[in-house]
Amino acid sequence: MPAAVVVTVTALAALRAGRLRRLAVAVLALVPVAVSSLVVNALLPAGGGGAAAAGAALLRLLGATLPATLLFATTAAPDLLADLEARGLGRRAVFVLGAALAAVPRTQALALDVVDAQRARGLDTEGSWPRRARGVLPLVAPLVIGSLAEVEDRALALEVRAFGAPGRRTVLQRPPDSGWQRAARWALAGLLLAGLAARAAVALVAR
Amino acid sequence: MSIPATRTLVLMPIAIALNVALGSTVQQVLKLPIYMDSLGTVLTGVLGGPLAGLATGVLTNLLWAYVLPPPLAAPTAGPFAVTAAVIGLLAGVWGRLGAFRSRPASEPRSLLLAALAAAAVALLVAYTFSRTYTSPAAFHNVTGFGGRELQLSELAFGLVIAAFAALAAWALFARRDAGAVLALAAGLATGLTAAVVSAPIAAYVFGGVTGFGGDVVIAVFRSAGASLYQATLEQGLLSDPLDKMITCLLAFSILAGLPRRLVARFPNGARLRAPEPG
Numbered sequence: 128m129p130a131a132v133v134v135t136v137t138a139l140a141a142l143r144a145g146r147l148r149r150l151a152v153a154v155l156a157l158v159p160v161a162v163s164s165l166v167v168n169a170l171l172p173a174g175g176g177g178a179a180a181a182g183a184a185l186l187r188l189l190g191a192t193l194p195a196t197l198l199f200a201t202t203a204a205p206d207l208l209a210d211l212e213a214r215g216l217g218r219r220a221v222f223v224l225g226a227a228l229a230a231v232p233r234t235q236a237l238a239l240d241v242v243d244a245q246r247a248r249g250l251d252t253e254g255s256w257p258r259r260a261r262g263v264l265p266l267v268a269p270l271v272i273g274s275l276a277e278v279e280d281r282a283l284a285l286e287v288r289a290f291g292a293p294g295r296r297t298v299l300q301r302p303p304d305s306g307w308q309r310a311a312r313w314a315l316a317g318l319l320l321a322g323l324a325a326r327a328a329v330a331l332v333a334r
Numbered sequence: 335m336s337i338p339a340t341r342t343l344v345l346m347p348i349a350i351a352l353n354v355a356l357g358s359t360v361q362q363v364l365k366l367p368i369y370m371d372s373l374g375t376v377l378t379g380v381l382g383g384p385l386a387g388l389a390t391g392v393l394t395n396l397l398w399a400y401v402l403p404p405p406l407a408a409p410t411a412g413p414f415a416v417t418a419a420v421i422g423l424l425a426g427v428w429g430r431l432g433a434f435r436s437r438p439a440s441e442p443r444s445l446l447l448a449a450l451a452a453a454a455v456a457l458l459v460a461y462t463f464s465r466t467y468t469s470p471a472a473f474h475n476v477t478g479f480g481g482r483e484l485q486l487s488e489l490a491f492g493l494v495i496a497a498f499a500a501l502a503a504w505a506l507f508a509r510r511d512a513g514a515v516l517a518l519a520a521g522l523a524t525g526l527t528a529a530v531v532s533a534p535i536a537a538y539v540f541g542g543v544t545g546f547g548g549d550v551v552i553a554v555f556r557s558a559g560a561s562l563y564q565a566t567l568e569q570g571l572l573s574d575p576l577d578k579m580i581t582c583l584l585a586f587s588i589l590a591g592l593p594r595r596l597v598a599r600f601p602n603g604a605r606l607r608a609p610e611p612g
Binding site for chain 1: 337355401
């Protein structure tokens with residue numbers, strides 16, 4: 128039930144922000160999970176939770192996934208990281224998160240290049256499974272070794288820019304933040320605490 | 335901050351990207367039932383230490399689940415960040431203990447170590463077998479499963495052991511490296527731990543499904559009469575050790591093939607190579 132509320136609120140917010148399509152894509156990505164959940168829980172003879180349990184699990188999953196999806200559909204991750212750094216998140220954490228986000232598409236493209244190159248050299252991707260298993264190392268090794276070689280260049284580049292030097296950094300660009308937004312954030316944090324307290328109270332009374 | 339520490343810090347985002355790239359391409363391209371989404375985590379743990387491995391595992395799953403845009407996103411990965419953390423932490427511990435060091439099979443000492451590792455695994459197997467699989471009654475006492483589960487579980491147990499023996503033999507005879515046996519044993523231990531950690535997550539958060547190939551295995555165990563929790567645990571105990579053994583063997587082979595100067599620059603590099611002869 129709470130999950131249903133979360134999903135509804137997220138959908139309304141997405142509608143308001145004009146990102147409903149992006150949210151729908153995220154929901155579609157969960158379809159295989161839903162089908163598989165129905166099969167395991169409802170269709171098999173050995174009594175599972177049934178279709179209701181499958182539905183509840185799926186709703187929980189949606190409730191946990193959609194708000195985060197919406198956040199990153201409406202907020203540019205570099206802006207979020209810059210603001211977090213200005214608010215005191217360590218620059219190492221900011222670097223790891225930001226660099227990981229930047230590295231994923233690059234590595235993905237590299238992986239596809241490796242696949243194409245190895246196919247051109249006769250990598251078997253259609254044969255029997257022992258033949259396919261022989262392809263694991265040729266696919267993995269170039270990608271990993273190429274990425275590890277990159278580490279040295281980047282580490283030196285960071286050190287040259289005094290990444291490891293002590294002291295606070297000045298953040299030059301801060302995203303706009305109005306008084307209303309600040310008030311709304313505090314209100315939401317308060318609501319979260321109130322919700323947790325209510326949850327705990329209900330649990331205590333039930334006991 | 336020292337330069338080796340900066341290297342570890344740079345390795346982490348690259349390892350995260352490797353996890354995502356390998357996890358989403360290898361399975362698709364080769365159509366093999368292996369996840370391959372923790373190689374970067376294991377490498378970071380082995381090269382940079384337990385904490386670096388832990389952080390890489392957690393961040394991989396969180397970014398994968400919540401931040402990456404849809405074609406790449408894996409919405410079910412989020413809660414399994416706990417499992418990824420354990421994998422990275424263990425990889426770091428194995429790295430510190432020197433389980434990923436390359437040891438030429440021509441040296442009697444490394445052969446002895448490999449034999450010891452194999453003996454430890456064999457002992458564990460013998461103990462488990464004698465406690466659990468000798469009769470349906472014993473099986474019921476230990477696991478609480480019914481008789482029908484026995485055959486399936488036995489099959490899974492046999493598969494894991496056969497894979498360990500085959501991979502160890504391949505490492506010893508084809509690659510002539512006794513250190514690989516230690517890496518395999520580390521992978522087996524990591525996989526077993528990962529299975530135990532992730533089964534409750536799969537069962538209670540997702541109702542037993544993750545949308546990947548393992549769901550078929552869960553369905554088979556369910557139809558044999560296991561409860562949801564038992565079925566997810568059995569599936570994990572089958573596929574996690576296999577996956578982590580392959581991952582650790584790959585990590586070992588790649589590390590053994592890297593130039594010495596590259597490995598030595600990481601905090602844990604000294605434990606991954608034998609000292610320079612002479």
